[in-house]
Amino acid sequence: MNILFLTIAYNNNSRHIYSDLMREFRDHGHTVWVVCQSERRNKRDTCLYKENGINVLLVKTCNIKGRVSKIEKGFATLSIGYLFQRAISKYLNNVKFDLVLYSTPPITLFNVVQYIKRRDGALSYLLLKDIFPQNAVDLGLIKKNGIIHKYFTLKEQKLYKISDYIGCMSKANVEYLLKHNRYIEPKRVEVNPNSIKPLKFCLYDSACVSGIRKKYSIPEGVLVFIYGGNLGLPQGLEFLVEVCRAIKEKEYIFLLIVGDGNRYNFLAYALAQIDAPNVRIFKKLPKAEYDELLIACDVGLIFLNPKFTIPNFPSRLTAYMEMGLPVLAATDIATDIKEALLDAKCGFWSENGDLDSFVAYMDRLAGDRELCRNMGLNGRKYLEKYYTVDRSYQTIMRHFSEA
Numbered sequence: 001m002n003i004l005f006l007t008i009a010y011n012n013n014s015r016h017i018y019s020d021l022m023r024e025f026r027d028h029g030h031t032v033w034v035v036c037q038s039e040r041r042n043k044r045d046t047c048l049y050k051e052n053g054i055n056v057l058l059v060k061t062c063n064i065k066g067r068v069s070k071i072e073k074g075f076a077t078l079s080i081g082y083l084f085q086r087a088i089s090k091y092l093n094n095v096k097f098d099l100v101l102y103s104t105p106p107i108t109l110f111n112v113v114q115y116i117k118r119r120d121g122a123l124s125y126l127l128l129k130d131i132f133p134q135n136a137v138d139l140g141l142i143k144k145n146g147i148i149h150k151y152f153t154l155k156e157q158k159l160y161k162i163s164d165y166i167g168c169m170s171k172a173n174v175e176y177l178l179k180h181n182r183y184i185e186p187k188r189v190e191v192n193p194n195s196i197k198p199l200k201f202c203l204y205d206s207a208c209v210s211g212i213r214k215k216y217s218i219p220e221g222v223l224v225f226i227y228g229g230n231l232g233l234p235q236g237l238e239f240l241v242e243v244c245r246a247i248k249e250k251e252y253i254f255l256l257i258v259g260d261g262n263r264y265n266f267l268a269y270a271l272a273q274i275d276a277p278n279v280r281i282f283k284k285l286p287k288a289e290y291d292e293l294l295i296a297c298d299v300g301l302i303f304l305n306p307k308f309t310i311p312n313f314p315s316r317l318t319a320y321m322e323m324g325l326p327v328l329a330a331t332d333i334a335t336d337i338k339e340a341l342l343d344a345k346c347g348f349w350s351e352n353g354d355l356d357s358f359v360a361y362m363d364r365l366a367g368d369r370e371l372c373r374n375m376g377l378n379g380r381k382y383l384e385k386y387y388t389v390d391r392s393y394q395t396i397m398r399h400f401s402e403a
Contacts, residue, residue, distance in 0.1 A: 001030045001031070001098040001099060001400075002030070002031050002033065002095055002096060002097045002098050002099075003022075003025050003030050003031065003032045003033065003097070003098070003099050003101065004033050004035065004088075004092075004097040004099070004100045004101065004116060004122070005018070005022060005032065005033070005034045005035070005100075005101045005102070006035050006036075006084060006100065006101070006102040006103075006109055006112060006113070007034070007035075007036050007102065007103045008036060008037050008064055008065060008080070008105065008106060009036075009065075009103065010022075010034055010036040010056075011287075012034070012051050012052055012054060012056055013051070013052070014286075014287045015196065015197070015199075015287055015291075016196075016287070017194050017195060017196055017315055017318070017389075018103065020195070020196045020197040020389045021195065021389045021392055021393065022034060022054055023052070023053075023054070023197070023389075024197065024389040024390060024392070024393045025393065026052075026053050026054055028393065028397075031055070032053075032054045032055065033054075033055045033056075033057065033092060033095065033097070034054060034055065034056045034057070035057045035059060035084050035087065035088060036056070036057075036058060036059070037058070037059055037060075037061040037064060037076075037080065038058040038059060038060050038061065039061055039062070039063045039064060039065070039076075040060065040061070040062055040063060041063050044058065044060070045060050046058060046059050046060045046087055046091075048091045048092075057087055057088070057091055057092065059080075059083050059084055059087040060083070061076055061079070061080055061083055062075055062076035062079065063076060064076035064077060064080065064106075077105075077106045077108055078108060080106060080108060080109070081106075081108045081109045081110065081111045081112045082111065082112075084109070084112045085111055085112040085115050088112065088115070088116070089115075096120045097116055097120045097122045098120070098122055098123065098400075099122055099123050099124075099125065099396075099400075100113055100116045100117070100122045100123070100124050100125070101125050101127060101396070102124075102125075102126060102127070103126075103127040103128075103129050104126070104127075104128055104129055104130040104131075104132065104159075105129070105130045105132060106132075107130075107132050107133075107152065107155050107156045107159050108155055108159075109159065110155060110158040110159045110162055113159070113162050113163075114162050117162065123164050123165075123399065123400070124162060124163050124164045124165075125163065125164065125165045125166075125167065125396055125399070126159065126160070126163040126165070126166045126167065127167050127192065128166055128167065128168050128169070128173065128177070129169060129194075129315075131173075131176070131177070131310040132152065132156065133148075133149055133152040133153060133156065134180075134309065134310050135234070135308065135310050135312075136152075137149060138305070138307050138308050138309050138310065139233045139234065139305060139307060139308075140307075141233070157181070157183075160177075160181055160183075160184055161183070161184075163188070164188065164399070165188050165189075165190065165396075165399055166184070166188060166189045166190070167190055167191070167192025167392075167395065167396070168189060168190070168191055168192065169191075169192075169193050169194055169311075169313035170191060170193060170311060170313045170335075170336050170337075170340070171191055171336060171339075172311035172313075172334070172335065172336035172339075173191075173311050173313065174189050174190070174191055175311075176310060176311050176334075177189055190395065192392055192395045192396070193313070193386065193387055193392070194313065194315040194317070194318055194387065195318070195387045195388055195389045195391060195392040196318050196319075196322065196383075196387065196388065196389060197388065197389050197390075198318075198322045198380075198383060198384065198388065199291075199322060201322075201324060201380055203324075204295050208295065209295065209296050212292060212293065212295055212296035213296045216256075216282075216293060216296065217280075218254060218256070218280075218296060219254060221252075222251070222252055222253060222254040222278070223252060223253055223254070223298045223299065223365060223366040223369075223372070224254045224255075224256060224296065224297040224298045224299070225253065225254070225255045225256070225297070225298065225299045225300075225301055225328070225362065226255075226256040226257075226258065226293070226294065226297040226299070226300055226301060226325075227240065227255075227256070227257050227258070227259070227300075227301040227302075227303065228256075228257075228258040228259055228290060228293075228294070228300075228316060228319065229258075229259050229314065229316045230259055230260075230261045231257075231259045231260060231261035231262075231263050231264045231267055232261035232262050232263050233262070233263065233305060234304065234305050234308075234312070235261075235263075235303045235304065235305060236303055236304060236305035236306055236307075236330075236352050237263050237266065237267050237303070239303060239306075239330055239352050239353060239355070239358075240257070240267070240303055241267065241270045241271070241274070242355050243255075243330075243355065243358060243359065243362075244270075244271060244274055244276050244279045245274050245276070246355055246359050247276070247278065247279070247359065247362065248274060248276040248277075248278070248279075250278065250362075250363075250366075251278065252366050253278060253362060253363075253366055254278045254279075254280075255276075255278060255279045255280070255301075256280055256281075256282070256293070256297065257271075257279070257280070257281040257282070258281075258282045258283075258284065258285055258290060258293065259283075259284050260283055260284040264283075267281065268281055290319075291319075291323070294319065294320075294323040294325065295323065297323075297325060298325065298326075298365075298369075298372055299325055299326050299327070299328055299362075299365055299372065300316070300317075300319070300320030300323075300325040300326070300327050300328070301327075301328055301329070301330075302314050302316060302317060302320075302327060302328070302329040302330070302331065302337065303329075303330050303331070303352065304329075304330070304331035304332050304335060304337075304352060305332060305352065306331075306332045306333075306351065306352040306353050307332065308331075308332040308334050308335070309332075309334050310334055311334045311335045311336055312331075312332075312334075312335050312337075313335060313336070313337055313340075314337070317337065317340070318383060318387050320379065321344075321346065321379040321380055321382060321383035321387065322380070322383060323376075323380075324376035324377055324379065324380045325376050325379065326346055326347045326348075326365065326371075326372050326375035326376045326379060327341055327346055327347030327348075327375075327379065328347055328348050328349075328350075328358070328361055328362065328365065329341060329347065329348070329349045329350070330349075330350045330351070330352040330353075330354070330358050331349070331351070331352055332351075332352060333351060337349070340382075343382070344378055344379055344381075344382035345375065345378045346375045346376065346378040346379030346382060347375055347379065348361040348364075348365075
């Protein structure tokens, strides 16, 4: 079959939930075409090329990710569907697609999905990773029931209606989607979580870990907590600052923060004021280097803004599970990541803002290395059972056998 994937989050040379999934389709004998953006900051025009057995159509767009003004990001979001459709018409006009996959964000891909469905009769499948515009309302970025909110809600509804099937990250996402969108038939919605093709698991010896810690100037004998990922409003970083202040005198704890985003400068400045010797912040690392750093860490951290009413489910959970790290999360009460951690027996959860509880869990993990090890192994087993791309692939493909 010919598979078309539309996304703004793709790197053909990296291990990621989307690149891993596309390679899974490729390995099952399908021909894969990925359409993604080439932002103007990269100074690369629209082009079509083939790499690692996957066809990639880069479409020149305005800047839409990372540090970008709200005006440009808004324009990029509104125009990307049109630009994708125009590029597909020009470069892929003679390719008939059987399946069109697409992920959120953005939600403005309705027109291009509709175009492919009408042109080719393709099955459409939405990988719902972002419930917009409600997440922006939760964070105070968009006024509820304002003109912008109503406009994007209409776009959201159109995207849901054009989708033959919708794969959600968790059970809570399914329940939320159906509760707030009564027009969606329940049989069209299913759980299709963030998934990866995990590396072969191994327990690294002390010499290897020691070497990596030395490379990154991490002291020996401490329990290393790491937060890796986006540093923005969705993470509720004010709480992370409180955590750093609370552990400043705990010499047996070391906290690494690795990432980038529109609140990186805020966080870096706040940490400089705290001047905690056991907290260090790095800019985002390449995937291979980040994976190496994870080997030398003991616990993975997850943060979500407490204002969220939508059930986010961060993809960084799979990165921690892959490396056999227990997870400590501080989130809103809408997400069901708490239930996942409890079910997997791989970590602890606190509500974002409950500093005493969170620090107590840090102390508990720091005081029981065996607990850390067992929780980490539990997480790895849970990943292999539920969060692998072969399961996501089968979830999607079974709809063709039902057709």
